[in-house]
Amino acid sequence: MTTAVETAEKGALAVKPRRRWGVAALGAYTWLVILYTIAPIFVMIAYSFNQAAAGGKLTFAWLGFTTDWYVHLFDLAALTQALERSLEVASVATVGATLLGVPLALALARHRFWGKGFTDLVIFIDIAAPSIVVGASLLSLFISLDWPRGLMTIIIAHIAFDIPFVAVVVRARLEGLDRSIEKAAYDLGAGPWTAFYRVTLPLIWPGIVAGALLSFALSIDDFIITSFVAGQTLTFPLFVYGSVKVGIPPQVFAMGTLIFVGGIVLAILNALWQRRQTA
Amino acid sequence: MPRLGLGRRLAPYLLGLPAWAYLAVFFVIPLVAVLAVALETGNPDQGYTLTWHWSQLTSTISEYHVQFIRSFEYGAISTLIALVVSYPVAYWIAFYGGRHKSSMLLLVLLPFFVSFVIRTLTWNFILADSGFVLGTLKRWHLLSQSYHVLSTPTAVIAGLTYNALPFMVLPLYVALEQIDRRVVRAAHDLYAGQTMAFARVVVPLSAGGIFAGFLLVFVTNVGDYVNAAILGGPGTTMIGNIIQTSYLQNLDYPTASALSAWLLFSLLVAIALYARVFGTRQIQEYT
Numbered sequence: 001m002t003t004a005v006e007t008a009e010k011g012a013l014a015v016k017p018r019r020r021w022g023v024a025a026l027g028a029y030t031w032l033v034i035l036y037t038i039a040p041i042f043v044m045i046a047y048s049f050n051q052a053a054a055g056g057k058l059t060f061a062w063l064g065f066t067t068d069w070y071v072h073l074f075d076l077a078a079l080t081q082a083l084e085r086s087l088e089v090a091s092v093a094t095v096g097a098t099l100l101g102v103p104l105a106l107a108l109a110r111h112r113f114w115g116k117g118f119t120d121l122v123i124f125i126d127i128a129a130p131s132i133v134v135g136a137s138l139l140s141l142f143i144s145l146d147w148p149r150g151l152m153t154i155i156i157a158h159i160a161f162d163i164p165f166v167a168v169v170v171r172a173r174l175e176g177l178d179r180s181i182e183k184a185a186y187d188l189g190a191g192p193w194t195a196f197y198r199v200t201l202p203l204i205w206p207g208i209v210a211g212a213l214l215s216f217a218l219s220i221d222d223f224i225i226t227s228f229v230a231g232q233t234l235t236f237p238l239f240v241y242g243s244v245k246v247g248i249p250p251q252v253f254a255m256g257t258l259i260f261v262g263g264i265v266l267a268i269l270n271a272l273w274q275r276r277q278t279a
Numbered sequence: 280m281p282r283l284g285l286g287r288r289l290a291p292y293l294l295g296l297p298a299w300a301y302l303a304v305f306f307v308i309p310l311v312a313v314l315a316v317a318l319e320t321g322n323p324d325q326g327y328t329l330t331w332h333w334s335q336l337t338s339t340i341s342e343y344h345v346q347f348i349r350s351f352e353y354g355a356i357s358t359l360i361a362l363v364v365s366y367p368v369a370y371w372i373a374f375y376g377g378r379h380k381s382s383m384l385l386l387v388l389l390p391f392f393v394s395f396v397i398r399t400l401t402w403n404f405i406l407a408d409s410g411f412v413l414g415t416l417k418r419w420h421l422l423s424q425s426y427h428v429l430s431t432p433t434a435v436i437a438g439l440t441y442n443a444l445p446f447m448v449l450p451l452y453v454a455l456e457q458i459d460r461r462v463v464r465a466a467h468d469l470y471a472g473q474t475m476a477f478a479r480v481v482v483p484l485s486a487g488g489i490f491a492g493f494l495l496v497f498v499t500n501v502g503d504y505v506n507a508a509i510l511g512g513p514g515t516t517m518i519g520n521i522i523q524t525s526y527l528q529n530l531d532y533p534t535a536s537a538l539s540a541w542l543l544f545s546l547l548v549a550i551a552l553y554a555r556v557f558g559t560r561q562i563q564e565y566t
Contacts, residue, residue, distance in 0.1 A: 022473075023375060030371040033364060034386050037444055040401035041393055047404060060407040104298035111291030119295065126306055128494060128550055129543065130502025132519045136526055136539045137309035140316045143532065160305040163298055192286075223396050223505060224519075228526065240396045244509055248400070256397045263392035267385070 041260065048253035057247030069254040076249055082239035083255060085151065089226075089235060090219035093158035097215045100159070101166030102208055108167065109174035123164040134161060135228030142229060149231025157229045158222065162215035169214060173207025206274050213270060217263070310543070316536035323530035332533075339537040343521050347541065350518040353432070354501035357439035361447045361496055362489065364440070369451035369488075370481070373458075380456075387448045395442065399509050402438050403429065406510070430512025438506035443496040450495065454488025455481070490553055498546055518542060 048070075051063040074080045108119065126134075138157050142149060181203070185195040223237040230238055240252050317336060321327035340347060372383045390398055404410055406428045409417075416422045428434050458481065466476040482489075504519030511517075518538060525535035 023371075026367055026371045027375065030368045030383070033368045033444070034383070037387055037441075038389050040398050040405070040441075041389060043401040043404055044393060044397055047401075060404055060410045100298040100301055103294040107291040107295035111294075113291035113295070116291075119299065122302055122307060125310075125547075126302065128498055128546075129310075130498050130519075130546060132502040132504065132522055133310070133313070133539045133543045134306070136522055136535055137313045138305065139526060140312050140532065140536060141305070141309040144312065144316075156305055160302065163302060167298070217391065221391075221395050224503075227523070237394055237396045240394065240400065241505070241509075244400060244403075252397070256394055259394065260392045264389075267392070 044253050045257050048257045052250050058250050069250040082234040083236045086236040090216045092155050093219045094216045096159040097162030097166050098212045101163045104167045105170035109171045126164040131224035135225035139228040150233045153229045158219045166211035169211035170207045173204045313536045313539050317540050319533045346518045350501050357436050357500050358497045360440045361443040365447040369448050373455035388445050434510040435507050435515045438510045439500045446495045447492040450488040450491035454485040458484045
C-alpha cells in the first residue's frame with residue numbers, strides 16, 4: 001500500500017498540450033476495451049429477459065421482453081440443485097482451505113524451516129499448473145483408490161487448489177505487517193498465544209477474509225477441475241456446460257445475472273469494510 | 280522474540296504440517312501418479328496394469344501431435360494479442376486514471392463476477408451466424424450469407440483472448456502502478472523523448488508484470504478445452520479436449536495421463552525458463 005504522500009509524488013505526469021490528443025486517444029481506447037470486456041455481461045443480462053421458444057430454451061433471436069425467468073427462477077429442479085451444490089462446495093472448500101492455508105502462511109512468513117523452498121515451489125506449481133492436469137491427476141488418484149466420484153471428491157479437489165491462494169494472500173498481509181507491534185505485546189507480558197490471538201490475528205484478519213473470498217470465488221466458478229472429479233454430480237458451471245448441447249434454459253442467465261449482482265454487492269461491501277479497517 | 284525453545288523450533292512444522300500433508304496427498308502424489316498411469320497398459324473393461332510401457336509416451340504424442348502443437352499455437356497467439364491489447368489499458372489506468380483508478384480497474388475485472396462457462400457461452404450468442412452482429416451485417420449485405428465465425432480457429436482464439444484480458448491487465452497494472460513517476464521524469468530531463476522513455480524505462484520496469492500475465496494466461500489457455508468445445512468445431516480440437524474425452528468418455532486413462540504428463544512437462548519447461556531469466560519471486564507476488 002502506498003501512503004498519501006507517495007501517491008501524490010507519483011501522481012499523473014504533467015501533460016504537455018501537444019500530447020493531449022495522444023493521451024485522449026489512449027483513454028478512448030481504454031474505454032473501448034473496457035466496453036468489449038463487459039459486453040458479454042450485457043448479453044447475459046439482456047438474454048435473461050428474453051422470451052423463450054416453445055421448448056423453453058433460449059434462442060439467439062430476440063423474441064420479446066419477459067421477467068418470467070426471475071419469477072420461475074427455481075422451477076428447474078436440476079438447475080436449482082446444481083446451484084445449491086456449487087454454494088455448498090464453495091462454502092465447505094473455503095472453510096477447509098482457510099483452516100489449512102492460514103497456518104501454512106504463518107509458517108512461511110514467520111519461520112525458517114527445513115523444506116521451505118520446496119514448499120514455495122509446490123505452492124507456485126499448484127497455482128501455475130494447468131487445471132486440466134490437476135483435474136486429470138486427481139481423477140487418477142481417486143480411480144486408483146477406488147473412491148466413488150461425487151460431492152466429496154469435488155470438495156477435496158477444491159480445497160487442494162484453494163490452499164495456495166489463501167496461503168499467498170495471507171502471507172503477503174503478514175509480511176506487510178509491522179512486527180514491532182507484536183514485539184510490544186511480548187514486552188507487555190503477553191505469551192505467544194495471547195500475542196497471536198489479541199494482536200496478530202486481528203491485524204491479518206482482512207488478509208484472511210480476502211483469501212477466503214478469493215477461494216470462494218475460485219470454487220464457485222471452477223469448471224475444468226470439477227468436470228474431472230464430479231462423477232454424475234452437477235455443479236452450476238457443469239450444468240451450464242452440459243446444457244450447451246441440449247439447449248440452454250433461460251433461468252441459467254437469470255441466475256448468472258443474480259450471482260453477478262450478488263458478487264458486485266459483496267465486493268463493494270468488502271472494499272468499504274477494508275477501507276474502514278485501514279482508516 | 281521470546282524463548283527460542285523447542286516449541287519455537289517445532290512451530291513452523293506444526294503450523295505447516297496439515298496443509299503440507301493435504302497438498303502431498305491431493306496434489307503432489309497425483310501429479311507423480313500421472314506419470315505412472317501413463318506407463319500402464321490394458322483396456323477399459325479389464326483395467327490397466329503398470330507395465331512400464333515407456334514407448335507409450337512417444338506413441339501418444341506422435342498420435343496427437345497436431346492437437347498438441349495447435350494448443351501451443353492458440354495459447355501463444357491469444358496470449359500475445361491479450362498482451363498487446365491489455366498493455367495500453369493497464370498503462371492508461373495506472374498513469375492517467377487519477378481518482379478513478381480503482382473504479383476503472385473494477386470495470387476491467389467485472390467479468391470475474393460472471394461464471395467462466397457463461398462468459399464463453401455468451402460469445403456463442405454474439406458471434407452466432409444469425410445473431411446480433413453477423414445477422415445485422417448480413418442483412419445489410421456487408422457479409423456473404425455463408426460467412427460464419429463460430430467453429431473456426433478465429434472464434435476459439437477470440438474466446439481465449441477475451442477470457443485472458445482481466446488476467447493480463449491485473450498484473451500489468453500492479454507493475455505499472457508501482458513505477459515511480461520521478462524515474463520517468465528523470466528520463467525526460469535527460470532528453471529522452473516519449474517513445475524512448477516508454478521503451479527504455481517504462482517497459483523494462485514492468486517486465487515482471489508482463490511475464491506474470493504471460494505465464495498466467497499462457498498456461499491457462501494452452502490447457503483450456505472449454506473455448507474449443509463451445510466456440511470451436513471439429514478442426515479446432517485442442518489437447519485439453521483430447522485429454523478430457525480420453526479420460527471421461529473413452530476411459531483410456533493411459534493415453535490421457537501420457538498427454539497430461541507431456542502438457543505439464545512442456546509448460547514446466549517454459550515456466551522454468553522464465554523463472555531462470557526473470558526470477559519466480561516476482562511471478563509469485565502477482566499470482
